[in-house]
Every structure is written in structure tokens, then in C-alpha cells.
Amino acid sequence: MSARGDHVDQIMAQWRRQRPDLDVSPMGVIARISRLCRILERRIEDVYGTYGLNQAQFGVLAALRRAGPPYCLSPTSLYNSLLITSGAMTNRLERLTSAGLVGRVPDPDDGRSVLVALTDKGKRLIDEVLTAHYENEQRLLSALSQEKRRSLAQLLRALLIDFEDDPDSSPGSGHKRLLRAPPTIDEQVLPRHIR
Numbered sequence: 001m002s003a004r005g006d007h008v009d010q011i012m013a014q015w016r017r018q019r020p021d022l023d024v025s026p027m028g029v030i031a032r033i034s035r036l037c038r039i040l041e042r043r044i045e046d047v048y049g050t051y052g053l054n055q056a057q058f059g060v061l062a063a064l065r066r067a068g069p070p071y072c073l074s075p076t077s078l079y080n081s082l083l084i085t086s087g088a089m090t091n092r093l094e095r096l097t098s099a100g101l102v103g104r105v106p107d108p109d110d111g112r113s114v115l116v117a118l119t120d121k122g123k124r125l126i127d128e129v130l131t132a133h134y135e136n137e138q139r140l141l142s143a144l145s146q147e148k149r150r151s152l153a154q155l156l157r158a159l160l161i162d163f164e165d166d167p168d169s170s171p172g173s174g175h176k177r178l179l180r181a182p183p184t185i186d187e188q189v190l191p192r193h194i195r
Contacts, residue, residue, distance in 0.1 A: 008032050040140060047136045051129045052099075056084075058133075060092050061101060061126040064118045072105060072117035101125060 008031045015024045048058050059082050064071050079089035096102040101122035107113040
């Protein structure tokens with residue numbers, strides 16, 4: 001294990017000197033998750049960009065592909081699975097439809113409704129992007145052994161379940177709150193309340 005510290009270590013050390021009365025250990029987790037999230041999102045977006053997609057468009061295509069044959073879902077199922085508003089979904093679908101990647105088909109169970117379906121072109125593209133995406137994710141996690149990846153995944157799952165079980169963040173009571181952008185952290189990785 002490397003003895004080299006990261007930027008968060010430096011900030012925590014400064015706060016320990018300036019405010020030894022504070023337990024700044026949560027920053028070691030939260031600031032690193034936040035910083036890693038921004039770095040990883042940029043590197044993942046780079047892969048999508050090489051295929052002419054952004055993360056939002058990838059999310060729609062991936063949700064349809066995960067649904068299995070015939071690769072279609074109702075618009076409501078799509079926006080619920082992606083935790084976005086119906087307006088945001090409409091925007092994404094218009095762009096993907098214009099690109100010939102998805103289409104609207106009649107719902108065989110309800111003649112008044114339509115489903116969103118992957119086109120053949122959309123299925124070919126998402127299959128190609130998925131291969132590149134998962135190869136990229138392997139590279140991004142290459143500093144961790146399989147055992148460390150499993151341990152990290154278990155720890156993050158426990159934390160996420162705790163937040164998902166929080167009644168203030170359940171879809172019925174706080175769904176809109178979850179859709180808002182998280183508070184930003186400046187380049188020094190300091191939350192506003194401690195800058």
C-alpha cells in the first residue's frame with residue numbers, strides 16, 4: 001500500500017492543526033467519494049462521447065437493453081428507473097429518436113399507449129458502447145484487486161442502503177430532493193460550511 005497521501009489528507013491535516021477539537025474523519029470518506037465521482041464521471045463521459053452519446057442518452061439506451069427482448073419500456077417505467085422527471089425524459093427521447101436509436105411502438109396490452117423501443121441501430125450501438133464502457137470501468141478500477149473491489153462495493157452498498165432506507169429520501173417523500181444536483185465542492189475539496 002502506498003504511503004503517499006492525497007489532497008484530502010493534506011486538507012484533513014490542516015484542519016486537525018487548526019481545529020483539533022473537531023473530528024474531521026468523515027471528510028476522509030465523503031470528500032474522496034465526491035472527488036472520485038467527478039473524476040470518474042469525466043472519464044466515463046469521454047467513452048460515451050466517442051460514440052456521440054452523453055451519460056443521459058447512454059442511461060436510456062442501457063435501460064432499454066437491460067429490459068431484454070423486445071427491448072422496450074413505457075416512458076413512465078423509463079423515467080422512474082432513471083430517477084428523472086418526465087420532462088427530462090421527453091428531451092432525451094426526442095434526441096434519441098432523431099438519431100434513429102429509439103422509436104415509439106404501440107403497447108400491445110393497451111392500444112392507447114406507446115412504448116419506447118430500441119431500434120436495430122440503437123441496439124447495435126448500445127452493445128458496442130457497453131463493451132467499451134465496461135472495459136473502461138475495468139481500467140478505472142485497476143488499482144484495486146478483486147478482493148478490494150468486493151470489499152469496497154460492500155461498504156458502499158451498506159452506506160447507500162442506509163440512505164435509500166431514509167424516509168426523507170424515499171421516492172414518495174423526497175424523490176425531488178434526490179434529483180437535485182448535490183452541493184458542489186471546490187477544487188480544495190472543502191464543503192462550504194468548513195471553507
